[in-house]
Amino acid sequence: MQKLDLPERPDWRDKAADQGFTFADMHGEPYWDEASAYCFSLAEIEERIEDPATELHGLCREAVARVIGSEELLDRLEIPEAHRDYIAQSWQDGEPELYGRFDLVYDGDGPAKMLEYNADTPTSLYESAAFQWQWFEDQQALGVLREGDDQFNGIHEAIVERLGAMFAPETQLHFTALSGAPEDYATVEALGWAAREARLGAHYTDLEKIGVSEDGQFLDDEDRVIGTLFKLYPWEDLLRDDYAAHLATAQCRMIEPPWKAILSNKGILPVLWEMFEDHPNLLPAFFESDLTDPSPETAARLERASEAMARGHVLKPIFSREGASISIVEDGAVTETASNDGYAKHPRIAQAYHPLPVFAGFRPVIGAWIAGEHCAGIGIREDRGRITQDLSRFKPHFIRD
């Protein structure tokens, strides 16, 4: 893994504008940044990122089964009691998942470590699957990249294939996101493209405009019944909204399926560590309350991880996005706190601190995309700070042996 300075495509801003990539610059800072790119060997991609990410997804599925069978864990993950049957049913019915994104720390040396799993509402799909792909094709055509170079980016094709496997041709899918968030919308539209390529119907409605019929079915902004709904809106919020009461009876198939409420919850991290302690791609993790009052079994596990945890750990609320409300604790003192504390009221987990590597002043996080149950590509975001927040930059990558 290296970071190389490369000439930018002279016309990339025009291309971004033409394609509607309106947030290539955000808040006066570049978001898309192609002045440099990350370079990997094929073996690194396949053995250090692709295969481990696919395996991690498999471990996560095992962890879902465990949580669904345990009222105690459902309590700790704050899964509302009223919706536990609905969630369990979706798991028992084998409702298939569409996509997700692992955030991995990888420094070119040693195994990648899972920081968290954006298993429910991952964004940056458009820039990963499409704009990054275009960058590679353009740079290869311009001779900046070599003929034998490649990119780990089968994301779009894999999602098309997955959607085609999930739904019969001509099935009408609705897509929704909260209005006024262009980054979220870009991910939704990238999925809409994929749906159309999979010969499915794709309709968009703003989340706030969804209605409920007298029969308790969800309706779009034109009163059409929603049979299948992709929502770029987290399950933990969906389950607490006024319409949550209709979820189980609306006869609406949801994407991601309800059981993803368990995976997108950071409480899954201590569950994974309990089930797969010392797995090379996992970091020690515990519920914060277990740090002071553990059961005997947890105390033993805590003891085995005590050195790593004491050196440093990261406190994350079980619900948190874009780095909000995260703190880093080193040698017993808080040394870094996210500027946004919107999620501070929720219980937290503690994860052993594994610093991100530094490349030319920036710290990259590898986003490993899962389509269905397999890793299909990566997108890298880097931040100056130790907590990757919503103003991080997106960096393209390529493979060269």
Place this chain on the structure above:
Amino acid sequence: MTKRSRTAALAIVGAASFALAGCREEPVEAQAFPDLESCRSAVGPTSLFSEQDCTDAFAEAETLHAETAPRYDSLAVCEEQYGEGNCGSEAQATGGGSGSIFMPLLAGYLIGNMLGGQRGLAAQPMYRNANGRFTTPAGGTTYANNTGRANLNPSTFNKAPVTAGKPPLTRATAASRGGFGGSKTGSGLRSFGG
């Protein structure tokens, strides 16, 4: 063996055009006729369509009618939408269908000239609605007449969801709206992805 998609040239077009993304849509020259005969008799030097077009379009509209007409579980519910006397049983409409599923009667058809498209000629069945206007199986848009020329959005000619063989449905009306989006777990974020 490459590790990237063969193609992934996507564009983000914007919410208003979600269903149309991928190509710039030009309006379609279209004409409505109450029946096949009126189409045939309108053929002349300035008409948009030939007699053969009339026959082909009418046949396509009849096929689409059988496949995609809204289906209801009672005559009363169907007539609420389409007006008294404007519905019939599936058995009457398609031959071999159910006698207890009801659908609107064909009240005309739209014929469109998909300029520059791959499809050439396009057609849709038309139904009278309860307000005396006209509509197509997908609903959404109503027309004052079942006769006359207009420039229509090409999506007018998209095939509506197939209803044949599916449980009959009632087109719903919203009892409430806006019950999603409260975002009760977080606050102050401008985006809900991660």
